[in-house]
Each structure stands twice: as C-alpha cells, then as structure tokens.
Amino acid sequence: xxxxxxxxxxxxxELTARELLRWMWRQVTSMRTALLLLLLLxxxxxxxxxxxQADVDSLAVTRWKDEHPKLTPVYEKLDLFSVYSSPWxxxxxxxxxxxxxxxxxxxxxxxxxxxxxxxxxAPRNLSRMPVxxxxxxxxxxxxxxxxxxxxxxxxxxxxRSGDGDDYVAAERGYIREAGxxxxxLSLLIVLAGVAMGGLWGYQGGVIIVEGKTFSNTLTQYDxxxxxxxxxxxxxxxxxxxxxxFSVDWLKDGPRxxxxxxxxxALTYRxxxxxxxxxxxxxxxxxxxxxxxxxxxxxxxxxxITVRDGNDDVVATxxxxxxxxxxxxxxxxxxxxxGAKPGQIGLDxxxxxTFEMVDGNPVTVFGDDLxxxxxxxxxxxxxxxDDGRSQSxxxxxxAKATPITKADGKPLRVDLQIGDTVELxxxxxxxxxxxxxxxxxxxISQTPGKEVxxxxxxxALIGLCCSLFIRPRRVWVRAVPAxxxxxxxxxxxxxxxxxxxxxxxxxxxxxxxxxxxxxxxILTAVLSQLQEASEIVRQS
Amino acid sequence: xxNTAWETLSNQAVGAAGVxxxxxxxxxxxxxxxxxxxxxxxALVGAGGPGGPSGPGVEGAGADEAxxxxxxxxxRTQRVAFLGRLGLLLTAIACxxxxxxxxxxxxxADPNRVPWGNMYEFTLSGTFVVALLYxxxxxxxxxxxxxxxxxxxxVATLMVAVIWLYDAVAPLTESLNSPWLVIHVVSAVIAxxxxxxxxxxxxxxxxxxxxxxxxxxAGTELGGWLARVPRLxxxxxLAYRVHAFAFPVWTFAVLITGPIWxxxxxxxxxxxxxxxxxAFITWVVYAGYxxxxxxxxxxxxxxxxxxxxxxxxxxFNFIGINYFSTTSxxxxxxERVVDATTGFVAELRF
Ligand code: HEM
Numbered sequence: 076x077x078x079x080x081x082x083x084x085x086x087x088x089e090l091t092a093r094e095l096l097r098w099m100w101r102q103v104t105s106m107r108t109a110l111l112l113l114l115l116l117x118x119x120x121x122x123x124x125x126x127x128q129a130d131v132d133s134l135a136v137t138r139w140k141d142e143h144p145k146l147t148p149v150y151e152k153l154d155l156f157s158v159y160s161s162p163w164x165x166x167x168x169x170x171x172x173x174x175x176x177x178x179x180x181x182x183x184x185x186x187x188x189x190x191x192x193x194x195x196x197a198p199r200n201l202s203r204m205p206v207x208x209x210x211x212x213x214x215x216x217x218x219x220x221x222x223x224x225x226x227x228x229x230x231x232x233x234x235r236s237g238d239g240d241d242y243v244a245a246e247r248g249y250i251r252e253a254g255x256x257x258x259x260l261s262l263l264i265v266l267a268g269v270a271m272g273g274l275w276g277y278q279g280g281v282i283i284v285e286g287k288t289f290s291n292t293l294t295q296y297d298x299x300x301x302x303x304x305x306x307x308x309x310x311x312x313x314x315x316x317x318x319x320f321s322v323d324w325l326k327d328g329p330r331x332x333x334x335x336x337x338x339x340a341l342t343y344r345x346x347x348x349x350x351x352x353x354x355x356x357x358x359x360x361x362x363x364x365x366x367x368x369x370x371x372x373x374x375x376x377x378x379i380t381v382r383d384g385n386d387d388v389v390a391t392x393x394x395x396x397x398x399x400x401x402x403x404x405x406x407x408x409x410x411x412x413g414a415k416p417g418q419i420g421l422d423x424x425x426x427x428t429f430e431m432v433d434g435n436p437v438t439v440f441g442d443d444l445x446x447x448x449x450x451x452x453x454x455x456x457x458x459x460d461d462g463r464s465q466s467x468x469x470x471x472x473a474k475a476t477p478i479t480k481a482d483g484k485p486l487r488v489d490l491q492i493g494d495t496v497e498l499x500x501x502x503x504x505x506x507x508x509x510x511x512x513x514x515x516x517x518i519s520q521t522p523g524k525e526v527x528x529x530x531x532x533x534a535l536i537g538l539c540c541s542l543f544i545r546p547r548r549v550w551v552r553a554v555p556a557x558x559x560x561x562x563x564x565x566x567x568x569x570x571x572x573x574x575x576x577x578x579x580x581x582x583x584x585x586x587x588x589x590x591x592x593x594x595x596i597l598t599a600v601l602s603q604l605q606e607a608s609e610i611v612r613q614s
Numbered sequence: 615x616x617n618t619a620w621e622t623l624s625n626q627a628v629g630a631a632g633v634x635x636x637x638x639x640x641x642x643x644x645x646x647x648x649x650x651x652x653x654x655x656x657a658l659v660g661a662g663g664p665g666g667p668s669g670p671g672v673e674g675a676g677a678d679e680a681x682x683x684x685x686x687x688x689x690r691t692q693r694v695a696f697l698g699r700l701g702l703l704l705t706a707i708a709c710x711x712x713x714x715x716x717x718x719x720x721x722x723a724d725p726n727r728v729p730w731g732n733m734y735e736f737t738l739s740g741t742f743v744v745a746l747l748y749x750x751x752x753x754x755x756x757x758x759x760x761x762x763x764x765x766x767x768x769v770a771t772l773m774v775a776v777i778w779l780y781d782a783v784a785p786l787t788e789s790l791n792s793p794w795l796v797i798h799v800v801s802a803v804i805a806x807x808x809x810x811x812x813x814x815x816x817x818x819x820x821x822x823x824x825x826x827x828x829x830x831x832a833g834t835e836l837g838g839w840l841a842r843v844p845r846l847x848x849x850x851x852l853a854y855r856v857h858a859f860a861f862p863v864w865t866f867a868v869l870i871t872g873p874i875w876x877x878x879x880x881x882x883x884x885x886x887x888x889x890x891x892x893a894f895i896t897w898v899v900y901a902g903y904x905x906x907x908x909x910x911x912x913x914x915x916x917x918x919x920x921x922x923x924x925x926x927x928x929x930f931n932f933i934g935i936n937y938f939s940t941t942s943x944x945x946x947x948x949e950r951v952v953d954a955t956t957g958f959v960a961e962l963r964f
Contacts, residue, residue, distance in 0.1 A: 110905045110912065114920075117898040117927075124891040124935070131886055159886050269884070278881065325785065335788050358792040358878045369881040517881040524883060531869045535862055542858040542904075592851075 103170070104177030112171045119167050123158030126150065130157060172266065179259050186252050194234040194246035197550040197583075201242075204583035206593040208601055211556050211577045216241065219553035219580055219604075226603045227549055242552035251588065254540025261537055264530030271523025275309070277301040278519040283317050284376045284393045285511045290314035291366070291518065309520065311366045315343035315353075320373065320512045324442040332402075334441055339370055339514050355516070365520055372515035374398045375405055377425055377448055378508040383414035384501045390414075393511040396425045397468060403427050403441040408470040409450070409505075412459040417502055420457045421488060422470040423450025429491075446510045448490045452478040454502055478502065546587040549600055553580045580604070617722045621783050624718025628738065628776060631711035635745075635769045638704035642762035645697035648690055650838040701761050702752065708765075709745045716742060722783040730799045731786045736932070737775040739799075741768045743807030751811075755852055759843045763814050794875035801867035806928060808860035809900070813925035815853040816918040818843055823915060850914055854907055857921060861900050868893040892931035899924040 090098065102108055127135035136156050140147045154161030201207050212219060223243040224233060231245035279296040283289050291313050293299060323336040339355040345363055353361050361368040376393035383389045389411040396407030409421040428440035429447035436449060458471035465471060477485045478498055488496045490507035497504045556579040582604065584597045615623075716738060719729035730739045748764045751757055786795070822836075822843050829836050844852065872893065873883035884890060903920040906912035912920075 106905060106909045107911070110902055110909055113898050113902040113905065117895045117902070120891050120895050120898070123886055124888040128886060333785075333787065335785065335791075337788060357788045358794075358875075360878060360881065367877075367881065371881060519881050521877070521883065524877065527883070528870070528874070531865070531873075535865050535870065538862050538865060542862065 100177060103174050104181075106178075109171070109174050109178065112167060112174060116167050116171060119164050120158070122155055126155050126158070128156060128158065130159070168266075172263065175259055175262065179256060182252075183256060186256060189252070190249060194232055194244045194548060196234070197242040197244050197552055201550055201552055201581040201583040204585065206585070206597050207581060207583035208597055209579060209581040210601070210605070211579050212605075213577050216553035216555060216578045219578055220551065223551040223553070223604060226600075227551070231549065241554050242550055245549045245551075246547070248544050248546025248587065250540050251544040251546045252541075254537040254542075254544065257537030258534050258541055259537075261530045261534035264533065265527050266530075268523040268525070268527025268530055271526060272302070272521045274302045274304045275522045276520050277305050277309075278517060280371075280515060280517050282374075282395050282513050282515045284395065284513040285317050285320050288314055288316040289516075296518075311345070311364055313343060313345045313363050313366070315341045315361075315368070317514060318342055320514050322373065322442070322512075324440065332441055334373075337370060337373060337514075355514075365522070367519055367521070369517045369519070370514060371517045374403065374513050374515070375425055375427060375443060375446070376511045376513045377407070377446070378511060379409050379421075379448070380506045380508055381409060381411040381414065381419055381421075381503060382506070383411070383419065383503040384416050386503075387415075389419070389503070391508075393513070395467070395513055401441070402438050404438050406468075408468060410457055410459065410470065411503075412457050414503055417454040418457050418459075418475070419498070419503060419505075420453040420470045420472070420475055421450040421505065422453075422472075423448065423488070443510050446492060448488070448507050450488045450490075450505075452486055452488050452498060452505070454478055547593070547596065548585045548587065550583050551580065551600075551604065552582075553578050555579070615721070617724055617783070620718045620722035624715045624722060624783075627711045627715035627718055628772065631708045631715060632769060632772050632776070634704055634708035634711060635765050635772070638701050638708060639762060639765045639769055641697055641701040641704060642765060645694055645701060646762055646839045648694045648697060649842060698758050698761070701765070702749075702758070705745065705761065705765055706749055709742070709749060712738075712742045712745060719783060723785065725785075727786060728796050728799070730795075730803060731784070731790060732779075732781045733932075734775055734779040734781045736799070736803065737771060737779055739803045740806050740810075741771045741775070743803055744768055744810050747807055747811055751856075755855075756844075759839070760814065760818075762839075763818070764811070767810070767814065792875060792879065794871055794878070798867055798871040798875050801863050801871060805860045805864035805867055806932070808856055808863065809925055809928055812853050812856035812860060813922055815849060815856060816921040816925075819846060819849040819853060819918045820915065820922075822846060822849065846914070850907075850918070853918065853921060857900065857903060861904065864897060864900065868897060888935050889931065892927060892935055896924055896927045896931060899927055 127139050129136050143150075150156060154163070158164055198204065202209065214222075220236075220241075220243050227233060227243060227245040231247040232249075234244035234246075236243065277300060279299040281289060281295060281297050289295055291310055293307060293310070317339055319340040321336070321338050322334045325331055325333045325335065337357055341353045341355050341361065342350050343353060343361070343363070344350045355361055355368065355370045357370055360370075374395070374397060376395045378393045379390070380388060381390040390409055394407050394409055396405035398405045405425040405427075407422070407425060409419075411419040424436075426436065426438040426445075426447045426449065427442060428438050428444040430437060430439045430445070432439070436447075453470065453472055453475040455476045456474035458474060459465060478500075480486050480499065486499065488505050490496060490505065492507055492509055495504050495506040556577045582597065582600055584593050584600065586593045586596075716729045716735075719735055719738065720726055723729075723731070730736045744764060745768050748757060748760065822840055823846060825836055825840050826846070835841070843849065868890075872890070876885065876890075877883040899920060903917055903924055906917040906920050
C-alpha cells in the first residue's frame, strides 16, 4: 500500500504503518519530547541518591538489605541498587540520544543551507515590523544605502543587492546555531568517552604494607572490577615498593584527631626501566602510561608472632587490620593452622592509642601513640584444611573453641609492643613485635577520559556561543520621501531625485533568539546610520 | 595579625554585615510602604481627609497633605527615590563588610586558604556572590525593585549560617586540599548565587502574573510595589539572562572541574555519589528550563516553575545531601578523618 495515494478503503483517522512511523519519529524528535525526557532523566536519577548503590558503597547495600528483608527482592527486581546501569535508566537516556540525533541531523542540514543562503529580502512593509523606526534625510537614497552597507557590512552578512533594490538586508549571529549544534553533538562525544571507560577500563584495589612490593598482575589485587571488554593484556608491566608512609595528625584545634598530609614514598619500575621515586599523595596520583595509581587509604598492620607448643614460629609478620571508624580502632585476625599440638587462631581489636575511659577500653587518637592489641584466642579446626579459600580477614570459628583460662573464662590476649602471652595447655605463645602502617591504593585505567573531557569542553564552548550570541536581521530601506508608501513596489525606485522632499529611511530589526534587547539595537543602528548622514527631520 | 585575630575580625564583620543588611532591608521595606501610599491616601480622602489617623512617618505625611493633589505625589516620588538610594548604599556597605568577613576566614586558616572549606564558609561565600551580583547588575538591568528580596534572602541565609552552620576555622581535609578547590568551588558558588538570583526573578514573575490576572479580573490596575516590577516579558527575559549566565558556569563547575578533581582525589571522575547525582539533576533541570523557554506552550509560567524546581534541587543538594546523606564522599558537613578511606573499608569487609 502506498502512502502517497489515498486508499479509498481507509476509514478516517486510520494511519498507514509508514505514517505511524513518521508520526512516531516526529514525536520522538520534537522539542517537547526532549524536554519531557530531560525531566524524566532528572526524576529517574533521584532513587540512586537515596538508596545505597552497589557501585558506590556495597557495604551500605548489604546493611540496607539486612534491615529491609521484605523490600529487598522488590528493589532487586527494579534494579534499585544499580540505578545508573539499570535497563530503565539506560532506556531514558538512550531515548534522549535518539531524540537528540533525530533533532540534530535535520537541523544540521537546515543550518548548512542557511549558511549558503543570502540574508532574506526585506519585508514589503517595514513599518509593520515590531521593532522599527524611520526618519527623513537630505541624502539621496543611493547614498543612504551605501552608508547602510558600510555600517552594517562590518559585522553583518549582507544580501547581494539586485537591480532596483531599494533596501539593504543584513544578518548576523550564525554562530549561535552552530554553537547549539556543537553543544548537542558534544553530548554524544561525552557519552562515547564515558562508554569507553565503562567497557575497556578497570579499577582494582590493594593494600600494601610499608616495605612491601606490589607488581601489577591480577593475582596481586584484593579486588578488581574490569569493564565488559577488558583484556588482561591491557595491564601495564610495573611494580612499586612502599618505602615509607607518613601521616600528620592534628594534635589541637577544632579538627583534633584528624589526619593530614598522607604521603607514601614509592620506588617504582616500569618494565625493565630504571627504578624511580615518587611521593604518592592524595590529589597527586602516579600516572604510568595510561594507568593511574591513587592513594586512597591507610591503616595499621600489627606485627604478631605466634609460636606453637614446640616453640616453632608458626605465624609471623605484619597482619593487616581494617579500621572500623574514624578513630582507627581496627579489627583483624591471625591464623596459625600449622601449629602443634593444636591450630591457633586469634581475632580482635587494635587500639592505636589505648586508654581506659570509665572502665572501657578505647582509642583516644588515630596515631599509634600507645599501640595495644586485645584479641581472643581459639584452637581446634580453623576450617583451612579442606583447601577451600578463606578470606584473609575472617576467622572461621565454626569448629574452633575459645581458649579459656584455668577459671573457665575466655582468655584475652592483651598485648603492648614487646609483650608475650603464653597460651595455656602448652599450646604456644603470642608476641606483639611492632606496628607497620599500610596504604590502600586504587589502580585504574580509564580509557576515554580525555574524550569525555574534550566533549564537555566543546559542549561548554558551544553552549556559550548558543546562549550569548544574539542572531538578528536588519533591514534598511531608503526611498524618496515624496513617493508615498515606500513599501509599495509600484513606487519603489521610480521616484525622481531632485532632493526637494529628501529621502525617507526605514530601519527594522528582527531578533531571532527572542531574548535580545531589540530596542537598544535599533537605537544603535539608527545612530550609526545618522552619524554617517545629516539628519533633517526625525519622524 | 594572628590567626585568632583574623577569625575574630571575620566574626565581627559577619555580624556587622548582617546588621547593615538588616537596616537596608528595613529601608527597602519603608520604600515599599511608601509605594503603597496611593491606596492609603485614597482611603483617607474618602474618609474625610484631615480627620483620618495621622501617625508618624510616611502615613502622617500623606494625611496632612491629602488636599493638595500633586505635591504629595511629587514628594512621595522623592522619598521613594531617596529610600531606594539609601537602601542601595547600605547594601553596598554591607557587601563590603561581607567581603571583609570572607577575607578574615581565609587569613585565619593555617595555611591561608580560600574561604570555602566547610558549609558555613560556603554559605558565607554564596550569599556574598548573590549580593555582589545584585550590585553589579543593578544598573544594567535596573534592578531597584529587587532590593528587598535580595537583601531579605541574604539576611535570612546569613542568619541560618551563623546559627546552625557555624564552624571554627580549621585546616582543610586532605582531599579538599587542592588547587581545584579554588576553581571548582568558586564556579559552583558563582553559579549557585546566580541561579538564586534567577530564581528570585522567576518567583516575582509568577507573583506578578497572578496579581495581573487578579487585577484584570477585578478591573483594577496593579498597585504598590508590583507595579514597579518590570512587565512580565521583561521579567522573563531577565530571568533567562541570569540563568543563561549561570548555566555554563554550573556546567564548568560540575561537569568539567568536578570530574577532573574527583579523578585526582578519588580515582573516578564520576561515581554517582549523591552529591554528584544531585548536581547532575540540577544541571538537567536547568537544561530543561532552557528548552522550555524555546518550546511553545512552556514559555513563561511553566518555564518559571521549572527554574524554581532547579533552584530547589540546587539548595537541596547543598543542605539536604550534606546533612542527610551518609554515603556522600563530599565531606563538607560530616567529619571524615580520611574521606578517601571510607569507600574502601566498605569494599574490603565483604
Ligand atoms: C541530552 C539531552 C539534551 C540536553 C542536555 C540539552 C540541552 C540544551 C541546552 C542547555 C540548550 C540551551 C542552549 C540554547 O538555548 O541555545 C538547548 C537548546 C536547544 N535544544 Fe537541547 N538538549 C538536549 C536534547 C535536545 C533534543 C533531543 C532536542 C531536539 C528535540 C534539542 C533541541 C534543542 C533546541 C532546538 C535548542 C535551541 C533552543 C533555542 O533556540 O533557544 N535538545 N539544549
């Protein structure tokens, strides 16, 4: 069925498939739809700021799920824990992109034609334009028009005048529309840049104790989030050693206890290159050929040595404890599955600056001024024998029993640096040797970030052109004053030039953005014209 | 001068600025009252002229000369003009004191820094920008009528800042300690101030539109202060111009400098952190506003309402997110020892 020929069998109001498609396309690309989609996008972004997001804070998500067991399945079905990668959020912005492309392409064509076209002819009757003025002068019409051309020609494009034209037509502000197009197109560039990062980028995190070395292979990471198209071959070959880590603790003032000036001294090597040094600080990532290393956290790793019943060292070295809150009270575990006669496990707290306050053990400061360990010891089966992997930070106590004192109460292993506690029943001993700091670094590749940045910068430039350039058209018509209505084509250009009645000049300005102060512009054009001519009578 | 002396100076300057803004507000309100005079006069003449109440000040003057038709009108015009000029002068003086308060905050910190390291300081800076922009644009856009609104807003917000947001001068948290603090926050503050001004114009647009409708329905003229407010199309254009200035600045702040800084400090240029989400929402809503003005059927009233939605999201982001969000890494309100650590502790424990 052809859409062009009316189909006699059609009932009124019925659309052909093609008409329907065209109608839908017009709807999608209409300005009103763009506006509604924009508002919808704003609305759709809200839930993700209220409900914890897995990508932002997975701990908060887990906590939320524990607190709301009934809502959780509903929320999960609606992707409310990953709003910004959900199908419905994507649908909105993809529709917006579609609408944008559908809107921009026709306008590009229109703009291309407008650029090549002449400024339009003067309307017949300039005095009917909303912003216009007229005056009479002694100069001949041709002179007036010459002056108008030289005045307007400086900053406008002029219409090539034809024979017998009694007016000058000028237009300026083409950049506005160009800016608008650049702005909208740049949004697509930004999206492309962001998508590149999502597909080929990766982020990984790792904790490194002072003195240790990290080499950039997958197995060394604590956590790793690759993009959809990530390949392991992308990973750059480098390694670095954390030579030293220092923090400055505020000991007075309103921010008492706050840490500042985190600084990790690194020695790094790229491939087989020379070792180099870098001082890694917050806001100063180390950039290695497309891979960035960021300092994002720090904490303490108490050095704990466990000896078994035979006095053999069965566990030693720094153990990473994780801070629980801003006071750097930290939690960690020690595992000695090889201990004889029984396996030994410890879990408990590390207090950087230990103090008893009202009978409670607390840490009063984040710096390690009085480092103290308080742990609980276990023996039995730590669940490590069946080969299953186990978290470094979790002690499996399902088949282990707390070690108790002679009175049956649990034995607390409370230690300060240099202290050793003997475990009962010849199980062994635990020694607190010292404290090493650790740092947490984030290592990432974000391909496309330059593309996205270029996109927003272009968008901003386009936006400024679009918002601040005021396109307008100016027409100046000059006819002998004694010739009646200058708009009447029958009269135009036909008069005698004896100068008795002078020349009637009409000026009209049309603002094409709807936002300009046109009266001011009209006044400016008038005064420029009249400056160049001799005013006889102002009408 | 010692750091404490600077801090004291800043606090005193805030107090002085607040008092002078308040006096300016009173003067503007007197101007406003003087503008309402015709209605009062008419009532007095109708009630028998000299027999009416003759209180002090403006009212009395009107009553005394109710007989002479032109003289009081001329005097009233004079008085209105005088009060307007006085209000403007006071606003300018208050704004200067406001500036001293900002300088004091910056000098009191060790090391010296820009005065927008916490909510209190951001509010102080934001209101300063509102007042300053008003003064700068006063002449170009003939903003005399806006005086009471702007000064009222600034006084109220300063009071909130002093009562609820006050914070002693302190060093910056580590991730705030970056040159981007200057560029990013200064652009955010300027855009916030300008959007707020634009929002005030949009409110006046809606108020005047309503009053006009009522007046038309009742067959009367618009009276009092509203009659001095520019006509609707001029208000709409003014609102557009202010928003059109603020929008690129906001774009620069939240879509260029913000991501660059986030990338340096937190390793991700965009993380959908609540603060970022709301900055994005604000941006999209104002983009909607600009579209609305170019869309038939959305011009004027609907566009003005969108502008107010935009302003609401802007201020919610600043106040709401800082106070109620527990997950935002932006550490203006909440005390975070190492803001950079919070995110990863979460990742690792599970
Ligand atoms: C990604 C979503 C979009 C954003 C963020 C956006 C943003 C903007 C902004 C900020 C402006 C103001 C610049 C100006 O006034 O010249 C604008 C103008 C404009 N936009 Fe969009 N836009 C989007 C999508 C669209 C779509 C889908 C269309 C087509 C239907 C469209 C058509 C227009 C037009 C015609 C103007 C010019 C309005 C005027 O003449 O003032 N935009 N846009």
